[in-house]
Amino acid sequence: MAEETILHYHDVALTTEDLRALRGDWLTDNNISFWEEVLEHEDLKRYPGVKIILLRPSMVMLMRQVEDESMIISALPDLRKASHIFLPINDCDDPREAEGGSHWSLLVVGVRDGVAFHYDSLMPSNDNVAKTVAAKLFHILGRTSGWRYLQVPDTPQQINGSDCGVHVCMNMEELLYRLLQVNVDSNVDMKMKGSKQNAREFRIRMERKLLQERAQA
Template sequence: MPGFRRKITKHFGDSLTPSKPYLSYHDILLTSDDIVSLKYDWLTDNNIAFWEEWLEREVLPKYPRAHIVLLRPSITFLLMQAIDLKSIGSALPDFRKTTHIFLPVNDSRDRERADGGSHWSLLVVSVIDRVAFHYDSLGGANFYEAQKCTERLGRVLGLSLRFHQMEDSPQQGNNSDCGVYVCIVMRHLLIKRLLNANSNEKVSMSMANKVIDSSGGRKEMMQIIESLRKEGERRRSLSPMSTSSKSGSSKTPPRIE
């Protein structure tokens, strides 16, 4: 989603700008706090936004005919909290050719805090079928939020969307893995169900019997981040603009763009 950071800053201001940069990956800036959360705690907006950015940059280009949108957590929050939906049009992508939309849903009800809330779930909207599938790893904890998100997105699309709570969604075993479940389920549905689907067959969106390895998921995401960080360091070392100043380099994170 080109220009994502510019668009979201327009609506939320500079308060979202992190202070301890760790990796700059296209439109996403991960911080050291994000890394700590990814390793041990509840995933941040940035963690999930990075995962979506990575899927967009590394996976979706292999399927040029796909018209799938991965909305960032802050955009989903904006969609759910905006008083006037017309006022956020500039922050939303062009949905005219879109077949499916993935939305990370958070239970924050505070309009002033895009990073609030305590639970993540995943909403997948099939625009072509006019159905919204909700995957919640904590029973129906985000049922209200997901229904609200579905209704508001339907208004933006000009469609009446049927809401379907996926009762077979894998369930987390603790209080901190909801974001990891969102990321793993997102990738599974994106790649295994949608991108590799046979055009002659009806795609099942069920997650029945799918086992989620949250610990392995965290490690894999960290491995991806560390690999990109090393590549960013390598590119910086080869750049004629690179500096030998340790203080300067410490303030500038490795960058991939």
């Protein structure tokens, strides 16, 4: 039986399953897409000159699974004009498996500097997958050499088996805010040392936002 849709928020349709996931389970693709939509429409839109792209989990899976780069390019936003690209990484290898995989992490690519930063809350679980995605992305951007991949060593680590997706959303928000506070050509500290995060409180915040939008719909 299909899950009931409880909220259409821009381009994502959230279901009762997505709401349950926010209350302590492994986050769904929709949960992460929802938070990306929130960041885009409440934060990024206030900076029209900024070229930061938040790719959805489905787009990242497309990049991993499709060999035809022309097909990938036609399905994605124009990545060549971006300064930074955020990519939620899932270790699922089968695109036919709904909500597949067992771990989320975050890849942030500085296009101009040619650096891919990987934030993994259960290091080094997604290291190989993230490297593969980074290589594919730089190839699409026409940069087959001269780029670097960095596993960020001070990424906050999760304390249970279900908060990886929450860490992706927390890290995405924190790093996006840093990038939005400086000039596009300025250097930004992409390390996470001293980052104060609370996954439980962030889950509550995400759920509260979903319910607030549902009440206003």
